[in-house]
Amino acid sequence: MYELSNVSKTYKQRNKLVNALQNVDLQIADGQMVAIQGPTGGGKSTLLQLLGALDRPSSGTITMGDVDISSLPDSKLVEIRSHKIGFVFQTFNLIPTLNALENVEIALQGEKISSSERIERAEAALASVGLSDRTRHLPGELSGGQQQRVAIARALVKNPEILLADEPTGNLDEQTRDDIMDLLEGLWREKGLTLVVVTHDSAIAKRAQRRLVIKAGKIKEAS
């Protein structure tokens, strides 16, 4: 489980100090689906990056299980990201020159597995998101929803414990949004993931077990 104690995050943006998070205390239980809402610039993405071991807090501690990830060296954070956490981004962040299968394979680059096993797992991940017939397509040849499915497959191919999704449906139409959320919710239930979804879409947030709101760096439970 996640436990954040008095976490603050400050960074410089155009020579101005931005207090993205201020004295955040938060616990997220294993297997929970949490939606984080809030206005743009409120600190949603910053919180997600701290949860994803992409960054360290300016102050306070973040523990994942019994590991304090706020004080780990970069090499340990990479290990955690590599094995325990999957990311899904709003803009999909697929590598445009690689096809769908390769985009998924690339997440297994650090794994000590054979090439055939890597391909097998990538194909299985794509099949689990309904893209068995699009494995050789480049991102540019896929729709937004299909691209996000590839991104979800890339996040899940490592069998992570935690899935962090930053506005996963922000670039999709309503129908595709619902399809993607159905997919994420189904995988969450099926795999017992801890799913944290950052969104400003209330329709999505309502599907979560727990809803949090961040405004001006401060977090609170949604009513």
Add this chain to the structure above:
Amino acid sequence: MFLTYLRRELFGRRKQTAIIAAGMALAIGLVIIVNAFSQGVQSAQSRVLESVYGVGTDMTVTLTPVAPSAASGPQSFGFDRNSGTSASGTQKVSQSRLTGGMGGGQFMPSSDLTTVEKATGVKGAAGTLALQNITFSGQIPQAFQVPLPGTGTGGAGSGPFGQVPQPGTKLNRGGTNGNGGSSFNVDRFSVLGVDLAKTAVGPLSAITVSNGVGLTSADTGTYKAVLDSNYATSAKLSTGGSINIGGQDFSIVGLVTPSTSDSSSASDAYISLDVAQKLSGNTDKLSTVYVQANSNKDIANVKASLATVLTADTVKTQSDLASTVSGSLASASSLVSGLGYWLSIAVLIAAFLIAILFTISGVSRRTREFGTLKAIGWKNRRITAQVLGESFVQSMLGGLIGIGIGLVGIFAINRDNLTLQGSASAGSLFGGFGRRAAAGGANANGFPPVGDPANLPQGAFGGGGRRPVATVQTITMHLPVALNVILFAVVLSIVGGLLAGAFGGWRASRLSPAAALRSVN
């Protein structure tokens, strides 16, 4: 996966790949052509030098010139009232002298040759004695003695007595009573005493017999000579005739030409070394020792060891001699070593900079990509390796194209048979290695210094001022395709790729994943 990603990236970013590869190709191509040109020029220089110094000569040893002492001052022709025959108030005289050069010549002892032969790393050596044969003939007023140069006592002549008349010109000098004006010729030609037992190294290796026979070791000690065919033509001499050298008649047994085209041989006449030494009064003296080393690797060591033991002498290697080559060949050489060299460096640096800047720029454009890779668990070293790999392949691609450009350039230059003219100044290197004055001659103090001016002592007439040999050759450039240059180009490509990749990889590895993702979200 690494290779797949690499291949897809290079193919997907064709424009960047093409620019980096093109820059590298241009630089590598230029380096190959300049290197080949440099080797071609060096080869041409060697051919020019070989025509003068002989094939296989790796270095020469000559006496280091010193200022002539008063005792060794200008030689003079001396005639008294009993010299020659007299008639009508004039006195006919003729005198021939075989002399060494200024002040009678400065020569090294023959023992220096022995020292050279005993040196480690020396394959062979041959000594020569370069001399001038000067013949003064004509008529002078009776009771008029000619100590030349000096203070003439013969009266109110119009010409400056201390200066050397040009060969072939007649100087009329009035007698004291106006009768019996003087009239005389000065003729001179170069004579080279050569060791007839040693033909593998030295001037004998640079000439071929074009008429008659050459001198052999059996001719040692005899009064036989071979003449340069050009000189023989101009002096109206031929095989079977005779030539007076140092007051002694020599039978002409053959004519020789340089072994390379458009070149003059190193001397007008070749005679046995011991005879040359005896006639010139330089017994056991040599002007030059030609040295052949066991191998190219030994040249530097041999030069160093000879310079240590022969302290009075100057040892020069082919590379030292190369500086004496002049003409368009020298221009090409300086062009290669100057403009070509620096242009190569500049283009190479520019290509490296282009590769580095484009790689860094590529990394900047791929911030989101690398941020994503870090987010999904890629380690910094894996990202660095990816960037390095891409850069390496781009540079290698450029290198291969550059090798192609270089080879095509070399082929094009070789196909066009680019010719250069070069000349080497033997006189600048070898004491007393003078050549016969050209038609019309020049006074002894007025010879144009060709070659290294520092090595050109100015002679007075009596000393037989020497004219440096300018051996003009037209050389067809041939640019070699050397494997080591190709390998060098490959190494440059690798270095360029690694350098650009290292910068780009370093930049990528320093990206904070959060900042990288924040910049796009």
